[in-house]
Every structure is written in C-alpha cells, then in structure tokens.
Amino acid sequence: MPKDAAVEEFARLVRALKARDGRSYEALGRRLSVSASTLHRYCSGATVPEEFAVVDRLALLCGADGEERRALEAAWARADGARRPPAPEPEPEREEPEPEPERGPEPERGPEREPRPEPDPAPVPEAVPASELAPVHARVPGLPSGRRRRRWGWAGVAGGALAVVGALTLGAVLLPGKARERGAEPPVPPPLTWTVASHLWQNGCGHTYLVERRPGPPPEAADARSWAVARGAVHGGETLVRLSVQGKGAAAVVLQGLHVRVVERGTPLPWAGYRMDEGCGGAVTPRRFEVDLDRPRPVARARDGYDASGEEGRTLPAVSFPYAVTAAEPEELLVSARTAGCDCRWYLELEWSSEGRRGTVRIGDEEGAPFRTSGVAGGPVYAYDSAGRTWITGEESGQGG
Numbered sequence: 001m002p003k004d005a006a007v008e009e010f011a012r013l014v015r016a017l018k019a020r021d022g023r024s025y026e027a028l029g030r031r032l033s034v035s036a037s038t039l040h041r042y043c044s045g046a047t048v049p050e051e052f053a054v055v056d057r058l059a060l061l062c063g064a065d066g067e068e069r070r071a072l073e074a075a076w077a078r079a080d081g082a083r084r085p086p087a088p089e090p091e092p093e094r095e096e097p098e099p100e101p102e103r104g105p106e107p108e109r110g111p112e113r114e115p116r117p118e119p120d121p122a123p124v125p126e127a128v129p130a131s132e133l134a135p136v137h138a139r140v141p142g143l144p145s146g147r148r149r150r151r152w153g154w155a156g157v158a159g160g161a162l163a164v165v166g167a168l169t170l171g172a173v174l175l176p177g178k179a180r181e182r183g184a185e186p187p188v189p190p191p192l193t194w195t196v197a198s199h200l201w202q203n204g205c206g207h208t209y210l211v212e213r214r215p216g217p218p219p220e221a222a223d224a225r226s227w228a229v230a231r232g233a234v235h236g237g238e239t240l241v242r243l244s245v246q247g248k249g250a251a252a253v254v255l256q257g258l259h260v261r262v263v264e265r266g267t268p269l270p271w272a273g274y275r276m277d278e279g280c281g282g283a284v285t286p287r288r289f290e291v292d293l294d295r296p297r298p299v300a301r302a303r304d305g306y307d308a309s310g311e312e313g314r315t316l317p318a319v320s321f322p323y324a325v326t327a328a329e330p331e332e333l334l335v336s337a338r339t340a341g342c343d344c345r346w347y348l349e350l351e352w353s354s355e356g357r358r359g360t361v362r363i364g365d366e367e368g369a370p371f372r373t374s375g376v377a378g379g380p381v382y383a384y385d386s387a388g389r390t391w392i393t394g395e396e397s398g399q400g401g
Contacts, residue, residue, distance in 0.1 A: 010079035011045030013072050014055065018043055020368045021062040022263045022347050032057055048083045052076050060187065063368075190361055191354045192245060192253045192325065198365045199225040200240035200334075201276055208236035208381070210271040210374055214391060218276050218384050225366065236273045238338045239373040243348065243363065246330030254322045256351040258333070260291050260298040261362075266343040268375035274391065275383045288318070293339035293346060293373060300335060300348075322353075337373055345370035 018039075021028060025036035025043075032039065032054055041047040042055070049055055052073050059069045201207035201221050211233045219227035227233070247253040289300040305316030325331045335348065347370055348363040365371055382391040 004082075006075070006078040006082040007045045007048060010048065010072075010075040011043060013075055014058070015043045017058055017062040017064065017072075019370075020364070022261070022345075022362065022364065022370050024263070028058070028061070031061055048076070048079045188357075190352060190359050191248050191251065191357070192352060192361070193248055194243060194245045194350070194361070194363060196244075196363060196366055197225075197242040198239060198371055199228055200242055202238075202240065205277055207240075207276045208238075208273045208376065209233040209276065210236040210269050210273055210376065212271050214272070214382075215274060217389065218274070221276070224276070233274075234269060234271075234343075235371075235373045236376050237340065237373070238336060239371055241335040241337070241348070241371065243333045243335065243350075244330060245325055245333070245350070247326040247354075249327055251355055252324040252326050253352050253354040254324050255331070256322045256353055256358075258289060258300045258321070258335075259349040259351065259360075260293075260300055260337070260346060261349055262293060262298060262344055262346045263370055264345040268339075268341065268343055268377035270377050270379055272379050273376050273381040275381060277383055288316075289333060289335045291335060291337040293337055293344045294341050298337075298346070305334070337371065339373050340375040343372070343374040345372050347371070 018025075018028065025039050029036045029039045034054060038047075039058075042049060055072060055076055056069060059072055064072070201224065205221070207224070209228055209231075211231050213231075215227075215231050215233070245255065288303045288305045290303050291298050291300050302318035302320060304318050319331075319333070323331070337344075337346065349360050350363060351360045352358070380393055382393055384390075385392045
C-alpha cells in the first residue's frame with residue numbers, strides 16, 4: 001500500500017470512530033489526555049500517533065469491538081511505517097593501511113663503558129600492627145572523618161532512593177496513558193440491547209426528504225432508507241425513530257429516562273423538498289415521544305399513542321419513566337423530532353439501571369452516526385405525479401409530517 005494511502009486509511013478509521021461517538025474534539029481529547037488539535041490531526045491524517053495506546057483508548061471509548069480494534073491496530077502499524085523515513089544504510093568501513101614508521105640514520109656507537117656496580121638494596125621496614133595504622137584520609141586536611149563519611153554514605157543511599165521514587169512519580173504524571181493502559185479493564189457491556197429504524201413515514205406515507213438534486217420516483221416505505229442513503233437525502237422538518245429495547249436476560253432492566261443530545265447545529269439546508277405521499281398504511285402509533293430540536297435544551301416529552309387497527313381504535317397512554325424491560329418483555333418507543341430553524345445532528349441517550357449497576361447508552365442511526373434533521377428553508381416542495389411519472393411543485397403543508 002502506498003505511504004499516503006496507508007495514512008489516509010488509518011485517518012478514515014479514526015474519523016469513523018469520532019463520528020460514531022458524536023462528541024467534540026475537545027470533549028474526546030479530555031477523556032484521552034490529548035489536546036483537541038492533536039486529535040484533529042489524527043483524524044485528518046496530518047500526523048500519526050507515536051503509540052497505538054491512545055487510539056486503542058479512543059476505540060474502547062467509542063464502543064469498538066475486538067475485531068474493529070485489531071483492524072485499527074493493523075492500519076496504525078501500516079501508517080506508522082509509512083510515516084517513518086527509511087534508515088540510511090551504513091557505509092562499509094575501509095581499513096586504512098598503517099604507515100610504516102620512518103627510519104632515521106642509525107646513531108654512531110661510542111666507546112663501550114664499564115658497567116657500574118649496583119647499590120645495596122634498601123632495608124625492609126618492620127611490620128607495624130594494623131591497630132596503629134591511621135586511615136590515610138584522616139591525615140589529609142579537608143576530608144571528613146570515618147563517622148562523617150558513613151553518614152554521607154547513608155545520605156547518598158537515601159538520595160538515590162528519592163531519585164528513583166521521583167522518577168517513577170514523574171513518569172506516572174507525564175505518561176498517564178501508559179499507567180492506565182496496564183491497569184484498565186475493558187468496559188462491561190450493558191444488560192440491554194436495542195434496534196433502531198430511523199426512516200419511518202407518518203402512517204406509512206407522509207414524509208419529506210431534502211435532496212440536493214432531483215431524484216427518481218419515490219420508493220416504497222420499506223425501501224426508504226436505501227433510497228435516501230443513495231441520494232444523500234436528509235429528513236426535512238421531522239425525523240421519526242422507532243426504538244425497540246429489551247433486556248439480555250431474565251433480570252429486569254429499569255429504563256430511567258430518555259434524553260436528547262444535539263451535537264451540531266447549522267442553518268437549514270437550501271435544498272428542495274420531496275414529499276413521500278404514496279401508499280398510506282394503517283395508523284398504528286406506539287408509545288410516542290416528541291422532541292423540539294429548536295429549543296436550546298431539547299427534551300423528549302411523552303405523548304399518547306393511537307392504534308387504529310381495530311374497528312373503533314384505542315388510545316395508547318403515554319409512557320412514564322421509570323419502567324422495566326426483560327428479554328421476554330421488550331418495549332417499543334417512537335420518537336418524533338422536529339425542527340424549523342436548524343440543520344441538527346443529534347443522539348438519543350437511554351439511562352438504565354439493573355442489579356446494582358447504572359449506565360447510559362448512546363443511540364444513533366442504523367450505522368451508529370448521529371440522526372440528522374433539517375428545517376425546510378422555504379425552497380420548492382415537490383409531490384410525485386404517478387400518472388405523469390414526474391415530480392411537480394406542490395404546496396408545503398406542515399414541517400415535514
């Protein structure tokens with residue numbers, strides 16, 4: 001794989017993790033002990049982290065499974081290898097021949113002299129008892145005595161121990177990721193599971209999509225998601241989300257609350273709206289929540305549902321938290337999120353408790369990305385003419401219902 005392609009592939013995986021989580025660069029950076037700008041450079045491919053640990057912590061934070069983490073590590077290894085320049089090969093050493101010493105003229109020999117007589121050896125001093133020998137350093141001015149020297153020795157040992165402790169403490173401060181990496185345990189999965197459907201139409205027919213270019217004929221309601229994804233369509237005015245929740249075992253999981261988190265706001269898209277008004281079905285509305293995304297702090301408010309499948313129909317009372325689910329007793333919720341004044345990206349957060357544990361799960365669309373809903377910005381709104389097989393201009397009625 002080329003160098004640039006390896007780095008871009010790694011950056012793409014990091015961007016996907018960040019998009020799945022939905023938090024800002026600053027919020028994620030605080031959890032990972034890196035700056036927001038550093039995390040942004042990882043996502044853009046401007047740089048590759050020196051170690052995989054920080055990216056692995058990001059993967060765990062964003063809920064990646066073991067297979068995703070292994071693929072991420074392999075991509076990091078390729079990008080890291082592409083980032084490092086190849087080491088230059090050492091030049092072979094050449095042995096230089098040693099120059100021969102220059103020979104000068106041989107000195108002339110003088111007349112031979114008679115050998116001098118060797119002097120008598122000096123007398124060997126008598127041995128002195130060891131008790132009478134004083135330390136040499138005690139006779140040298142300025143050096144400490146033996147007792148002071150021993151204190152200095154202990155001080156040196158204590159100073160060395162303090163230096164080791166200081167180095168370990170400094171390492172723990174400067175390298176918090178390493179310390180956490182050795183002791184961190186993988187997060188325990190929540191005791192519940194859920195499925196999401198985010199391309200629903202009111203009663204199976206009424207919905208508006210914003211599309212940048214004129215699309216082909218509208219799809220059947222069952223094919224709405226693939227039709228919208230292929231055309232880059234965005235929910236116009238309203239997004240309907242069906243959330244099915246159940247426990248993983250016999251133990252009850254108490255759902256404590258449903259919250260809304262808007263992670264990005266922009267001006268409504270200036271695209272044309274296309275109404276899906278064909279093939280209306282029966283009016284069955286499960287437990288329902290309404291969300292006004294234009295509020296500074298959107299809240300999921302419970303509303304009554306309605307079941308028109310019988311002869312007279314019946315009202316489904318609004319759900320109130322807390323309530324419990326199990327594997328045998330799931331619950332289905334319908335969230336209707338509307339906006340007129342923003343292009344909003346948002347998540348749902350479901351708060352739960354079970355058997356002494358508590359937690360919150362973040363819920364996005366079928367791919368784990370934020371839901372996206374944009375107000376209809378006053379552009380043309382089209383309805384499909386089945387007879388003429390073309391889109392014709394129609395009057396907008398409501399915000400996307």
